[in-house]
Amino acid sequence: MSKLIMNRRSLLVGTAATTLATPSIVSANILGGGPLDQGTTPLKHGVVTVADFGNVKIHSYQSPDLTGCVTTHVIETPERLVFVDGQRSVIYGQEIRDYAEATGKPVDRMIISHLHPDHWFGAYQFRDVPIYSFAETQAEIDQLGDFFIEISIESLGEHVPPAKVVPNHLIEHGATEVIDGVTFEFRHVTDAESDNMMTIYLPDQKVLIAQDMLYNNCHLFCGHGNFDGWKAGLIEMQKDTSFDLVLPGHGPTAGSRQAIDDALVYLDYAQDAYAKSTTGEELKGAILDRYPSYLAAGLVDIQNLFLFPKS
Incomplete structure (x- = not known):
């Protein structure tokens, strides 16, 4: 059977829709990584790692494996809180909000x-505050949000929001904004883990919030089939010497550039394994054999629904 590399929008009318309701969640252990040695706090569900820059702190919340070890980063400025991404769970989204608001800000x-x-299911718990994104992301969530909620209810139950929350404020590609004295640079990335993505650079702190351009000790979601574009973006990130700390979208917040090198090796292997595989199970076996201890193995099941939509 021939394989199709298709974008998410075209796949929504395919057979993946019915299968996605019950993904197989495979447990894994942390391989490498670790805290920033600047403070970690285990919460009821997730764990928070803190990078302390004095008048600015970045609180990075990692969810449990059930929802893919997703990271939400909270930039605590002198007087405000800025959240980057909202989790795959309204429960975990509320947990990180409660934690951060305990600062009194x-x-x-x-x-x-x-x-x-x-990265946006838990934004339902933030529907009372401004929610920002690029225009492409706003349009995609508006179009596909109800679908994602519907197909997730069976597998995630109480973690799923009752309704989509569409971003109501837009950020221009490449925009720079100062929020409570902290400079944010919003970078647009295409044809990588997703077709349109944002990374955020904090020049004064020399921090790159890479989100899903970068995973750390987790299986990468390659469902869009953008292997070459993703690798090209990571190579550019690798060449960028302006940041000292890089924060991932999934996995332990170790902050190390080593995660970039690891991601490139993973993508090379996954691309080659995909080219040699005729079914999703064959690709899954190859990836899990190579990376048996990586977190969020359930992402491999979900990606294969898109890479092998008719199998």
Whole structure:
């Protein structure tokens, strides 16, 4: 059977829709990684790692494996809280909001980096604050949000929001904004883990919030089939010497550039394995054999619904 590399929009009318309701969640252990040695806090569900820059702190919340070890980053400025992504769970989204608001500071905004629902389901708990994204992401969530909610209810139940929350404020590609004295640069990335993505650079802190351009010790979601584009973006990131700390969209917040090298090796292997595989199970076996201890193995099941939509 011939394989199709298709974008998410065209796949929504395919057979993946019915299968996606019950993904297989495979447990894995952390391989490498670790905290920033600047403070970690286990919560009831997730764990928070803190990078302390004095008047600015970045609180990075990692969810459990059930929802893909997704990271939400909270930039605590002198007077405000800026959230980057909202989790695949309203429960986990509320947990990180409660944790951050214990500082006594108000939420300035939520920023959504891209279309995938593991980064905006929990934004339902932020519907009372401004929610920002690029125009492409706003349009994609508006069009596909109800679909993602519908197909996730069976597998995720109480974690799923009752309704989509579409970003109501737009960020221009390449925009720079100063929020409570902190400079944010919003970079547009295409044809990588998703077709349209955002990374955020904090020049004063020398921090790159890479989100799903980068995973750390987790299986990468390659469902869009953008292997070459993703690798090209990571190579550009690798060459960029302006940041000292890089924060991923999934997995332990180790902050190390080593995660970029690891992701490139993973993508090379996954691309080659995909070219040699005729079914999703064959590709899954190859990936899990090579990376048996990586977190979020359930993402491999979900990606294969898109890489092998008729199998």
